[in-house]
Amino acid sequence: MKKLILKALLTFTVLSMTLSPVFALDEVAPTNGNEITQKQIANISENDLINYVYLEETETINSYENVVLSLKDEYKNASNAILTYTDSSNKSYQVNSSNQNDSEVLFKIENLTEGTYQLSSMTFEMDGNVYQSTFTSDYNASFSVVNGVSTQSLDDCDEEIEEYANDSSMKVVEATSLDEALDAVKSVKARSHNGNYVVYLDAGHDNTHTGARGVNGIKEETYTLAIAQACRDELQQYRNVEVHMCRDDSGSCPYPGTSSAQCNTNRVRDAASKGADLYIALHLNSGTGNHSAHGAEVFVSNHSAYHNEGTNLANQILSQLESLGLKNRGVKVRNTGEANSYYNDGTVKDYYGVIRHGVESGINSMIVEHAFVDNYSDANYITNRYHDIGVADATAIANYLGLSKGPHVTLKGFTWQVHDDRILIGTAYEANTNVRFTFKSYNLSTHQWVTLGENKTSNWQTWLPEKGNYWIYVEATTPDGYTTNQVMCFAVGKNYAPYVSLNGFTWQVFSDRINIGTAYSTNTTGVRFTFKSYNLDTKKWTALSNEKASNWQTWYPEKGNYWIYVEATLPNGYKTNQVMCFAVGKNYSTRAMSARSASPAVTTLSADDGIAVQAAESYYARLKGFTWQMQDDKILLGSAYDTNDPDLRFTFKSYNLDTKKWEVLDSNKKSNWQTWKPYKGNYWVYCQATTSDGKSYDQTMCFAVGKNYASYVNLNGFTWQMQDDRILIGSAYDTNDSGTQFSFKAYNLDTQKWETLSTFKSSNWQTWKPYKGNYWIYCQAKTSTGYTTDQVMCFAVGKDYGPYVHLNGYTWQMKSDSILVGSAYNTNDSDVKFTYKSYNLTTKQWQSLSDNSSSNWVTWKPERGNYWIYCQAKTSNGYTSDQTMCFAVSEDYSGNLYRIMGSSSITVDQMVKFYENGKGNATYDTFGESQYNGCLTQGGAPDIRTYCQIFKEEAENEGVKVEVAFTQAMLETGYLKFGGDVKPNQYNFAGIGATGNGNPGNSFGDVRTGIRAQIQHLKCYASTDSLNLAKVDPRWNNNLRGKAKYVEYLSIPNNPYGTGWAASATYGKDLLKLITNLYKC
Missing domain, CATH: 3.40.630.40 (Zn-dependent exopeptidases)
Incomplete structure (x- = not known):
């Protein structure tokens, strides 16, 4: 990430003191040897001196950083520039400029290790003057060197200002x-x-x-x-x-x-x-x-x-x-x-x-x-x-x-105002032209659209709805016909529209007339009523009145069976109606089936007329009308008849005039009585009699049922209670069945998924723990006989109630033998479970790391390579959240590679035996070049056992596995026979510094020092820990620290950092073979 630090953020302090540059010599020193001699510091303001400071990377995995300081044009002849910076421990370092291009001065800071660095000041010379700029704490000219093991430092990388030069990436x-x-x-x-x-x-x-x-x-x-x-x-x-x-x-x-x-x-x-x-x-x-x-x-x-x-x-x-x-x-x-x-x-x-x-x-x-x-x-x-x-x-x-210009409009959501007598619906919008708006509402109960306003210039609409749940739709149209629209849910808690509700009939029977009245309720004036009668015998309608102000109607019917129809009309055109059956027993007298009494008084329809007397030699039947008995829990229907057939059979049916459905009560039965358990309403009752030789006779009557005899349930709206951790949803109802049960479902309008909150249960209340969003709530009620009814409402939820978990990124800890991977998360559930998997991008295989664990941490022991790490968190109710990251592993944690550092069980006896097995005919401390005979004895190892004992002691002093160091010495010296560029009296048992072409490498004072140097050099590669003894390794380099933790990585071609001990691709494998043989001794 590039970073440009602006001059406005810099504060420059002119120092009236002698400049004494301080260098941390073991880290970074000036590369050109220039020193600024003691001179008077010139006074200069920040605006006259610096344009900007440029950092190439604010976070880098490299061991270097490039810094550019841009000076004002009048100081482009500056020279001997020195940049001072500090590390995390506030230790100061200085570096000379490496290049200067006009007024831009480049500094290359090298040999950086992991940590954060702060630029603190810059000095330079020009025309015999010295200038120094000290960067105050307000000046955030800092950069960091990070461990390159994980790629997830990317989350902290973002652009500040982009560099124009091409680079390798x-x-x-x-x-x-x-x-x-x-x-x-x-x-x-x-x-x-x-x-x-x-x-x-x-x-x-x-x-x-x-x-x-x-x-x-x-x-x-x-x-x-x-x-x-x-x-x-x-x-x-x-x-x-x-x-x-x-x-x-x-x-x-x-x-x-x-x-x-x-x-x-x-x-x-x-x-x-x-x-x-x-x-x-x-x-x-x-x-x-x-x-x-x-x-x-x-x-x-x-x-x-x-x-x-x-x-x-x-x-x-x-x-x-x-x-x-x-x-x-x-x-x-x-x-x-x-x-x-x-x-x-x-x-x-x-x-x-x-x-x-x-x-x-x-x-x-x-x-x-x-x-x-x-x-x-x-x-x-x-x-x-x-x-x-x-x-x-x-x-x-x-x-x-593929866009085109023209008048356009964008709808930006709804707004509304709820008044006592109306609701005002508004739509926010943006447009570059005149716009016209059309508003509609859709009643989720009646399934009907109503146009509220059409092609209007105002983006507000007055709405007078009835109580219920709605969709509100608005469409915006530009002059050339371009349209856009939006929809929202809206729950209305009371009636705002003018309404009228018809609530049943009443009547008065006089000697010469019948007065029919309709009960009703309304919130307005000007209701008009229309009455009609339908003669079921003649199949004709008669208009009794048309849109009259009175809800009473005088009627002069003839004897017969009728439907009475009334329609109520509001001034705005809204209409509603109702119908009842009415049996008139004779002219100007009646026995009507009351919708308000438990026992209807009804005259039966005579079956005598129109039925011919059957011939004596055949079976016949005459149906003589109906009779009934009203009981508390049922109605008994009977059909009067006479017949000469001893096996006359009866079938009873009812037709519900409200639902327009037939129901067979019983068929082909010998009894002329029928038990009936209807719902409240208006019916035809039909009876058919069939003789043994197949002749059929039937009769029908109207029947008004004033109460429910069948098991029923009516749902009468929802209620709810908002609690801290849940919502209680209730369904109002009435029923005559003690076994009525209720089921609840929720439909998430955002995810478009149904959720069953409960199957059928006796309680009409339901605990609900939804997530924030918009829902439909559905309730179905069922009686013990299977009768069902349902209702739906819209519900907006403003916060999460359900158990949830949100994953918020990864964290990890690099251990010596494993990686701990953790997921940051927040939840309201005490029982969250975590599942981790890794995917090897090289082998294309998934590996399960944990399954439904209660810990958000997992121990991972991967091989070196590139991976995806996947985590899924699941709440107690099954809600899940997951995340994935890439992870680059630069060393082996699987245990499949052989570590150089660690304890060892190898004994001196095993080392001596290994030497004896490998030396062949050679004699210890005797060499092909005889002038070196006895030099190991002179160096402090008179015999192989002493030599092995020194190796074991030195290896244990630094925590290096002795089998690694010892077998390496045997491999490098040919079991102490030497014979190459390195001579025995150098006490260099691992070819340290010997680069070939006659270069003998480093020499050491005695056997122990040579062995110690080899072991220290192994520790330099294999660990980042400090040495336990004084450093004798002449090739020690901090840049090598920790870059070959495994024997296999000592081979440069197999080392992920491109470094190592030897150029041979089999060097590590050769050592491992020797280690295996050593353990067999």
Whole structure:
């Protein structure tokens, strides 16, 4: 991550003292030997001295850092520049400048180890004067060197200001033709809720996380916002696109108090929450100080799902910018620079955080570097044509998405006002033209749409609904017919609309007439009533009155069976009606079946008329009307009859005039009585008699049932109680069945999934622990006889009630023999279980690390390689959350490689026997070059046992496994026969410093010192721990620490760091064979 530190953040203190440079000589010292002699420090202000300080990386895995300090032009002749910096322990170091280009001074800091470093001051000479600038605590010129084992330090990497120079992690992408780019539009999938494309513009940096400074006083964060505003304004002239800005017009940081990396991460999350299809980060570039770099370039993702589409759009942006006169520097991809960092498709992860997080959020993200702030030509474009640059960006985006200009409108959500007598529904919107609005409501109970307002200029609508659950729909239309719409759920708790409800009939029977009345309730005036009668015998309707003010009607019927129909009409046209059966026994007298009494008084229909007397020689039957008995729990229906058939059979049916359904009560039975358990309502009762020879006779009567005899249940709405940790949902009901049961379900409108809250149970209350969102609540009630009814309501939940768990990233601890991997999480559930898996990107195999463990940590012992680590957390109710990261393992933890450090069970006797088995005919301390005979004795090892005892003691002193060091000595010396470039009297038993071509390497004073040097050199490779004895290894190098922990890694071709003891590819294997043989001794 590049970082440009601005002069406004620097405070320079002029020192009136003699400069005495202090160098930490064992770490970093001036490389050119220059020293600044004692001279008077010249006074100079910060604005007169420094332009900026440039850090190549604020976090690096390298052992070096490049720093550029840009001086004002009048100080471009500065010389003898020295940079002072401190480490984490506040120890100071100095380094001389390695190069100077005009007024830009380059420092290369080398031999860095893991930790954080702070630039503290700079001094230089010019024209006989010395200048020093001390960086105060407000100056955050710091960088860190990190362990490169894990790639997840990427989460802290994000762009600050991009460097123009190509490097090994950057590649240029060939531009495609404009036609090819336009063809790719077909594959772009929009995710906006109303079908529009969603473009998110990230105006790079802000007034807290400032960007680059350039010539002409350019501030990057100021001009990126201006470009973004011009891009937004132009894009909004197109249809089918929504534009969102990460910064408002004030330029303020959208996430105050966050680091630059976290702020950028939050910007991508905000884009994802808005359903963004494109994330365009708008930036200005900066060179390394020579003012020559110029032009525009675009960084796109390396991920296979976004690379081609991103390249298509980037080429169109560059084409538009090029038409303004800016140089086209091409489409580029910058990888992490870490070879073992991969996306889930196997491609290398992107360097820049907004692109990388965009991939993780499913958004095609890119960075547009429009021009260089420190190039005079580009700077003129930035200051004078920033509006044209923004329009060029917008034009390219519109061409890529296939958008067209024209009047447009974007709906931005609903608002409402609830009054005593009405509800006002409003829609927020943005438009560049006049807009007309149409509002509709859909009643979820009646399943009917109602147009509330149509083609109106106001974006507000007065609504007078009845109590219930609704969808509210609004459609906006521009003058040329372009439309967009949106929908929301709305629960209405009371009646607002004028209504009338008919609540049954009543009547008065006089000697010469019948008065029919209808009970009703209403919240308005002007209700009109229409009465009609239908003669079931003549099949004719008669209008008794039409829209009269009175709810009573005088009726003069003839004898017969009738339906009485009444319709109520409101002034606004709303209508409702009801029907009852009525039996009239004679002219102007009646026995009516009352809907309000338990026992209807009904005259039967005579079956005598129209039925011919049957011939004596055949069976016959005459049905003589109905009779009935009203009991508490049932009605007994009977059919009067006469017949000459001893086996006459009866079938009874009922027809519900409300539900329009027949029900067979019984069939082909000998009894002329039938038990009946109907629901309250109006019916026809039908009886058919059938003789033995197949003749059939039937009769029908009307029957009004005043109460429920069958098991029933009515659901009368919902109620609920909001508690801290749950919601209680209740269903109001009435029933005559003590065995009624209830089941509850919830439908999540966001996930579009049903959840069964309970199967049928006796309680009409249900405990519910939902997650935040919008739902339908469904309740079904069932009687013991199987009768069912149901109801539904909308319900908006404002917080999480259900057991949840959210995974918030990984953490890990590198142990000597394993890696501990942990998942950060938050939950409201005490019983979360974790499952971990690893996927080896080389072998393409998954490995289970833990399954349903209560610990969020897992011990992992991988081989060296590249992996995905997958974690799934599951709550007690089955809710899951998961996450994945890439992990590069640079050493073996599996136990399959042989560690150099550690304890050993090898004895001196085994070492002596191993030597005796391997030396052949040779004699200890006797050599082919006889002048060296006896030198081992002179060096303190008169026999092989003493020699082995020294090896064991020295190995144990430093914690090196003696079998490794001893077999290495046997391999390097040919079982102490020597014979190569290294001579016996050098006491160099491992070829330290011997590089071939006659170079004998290092010499040591005696046997023990030579053995100690070998063991110390092994420890240098195999460990990062300090030495326990004084250092005698002349080849000790901190850069080698910990880079060969295993015997196998002593072979340079097999070492992941490209270093090691020997160039032979089999060196480690050869040692392991000897170690195996040593253990057999």
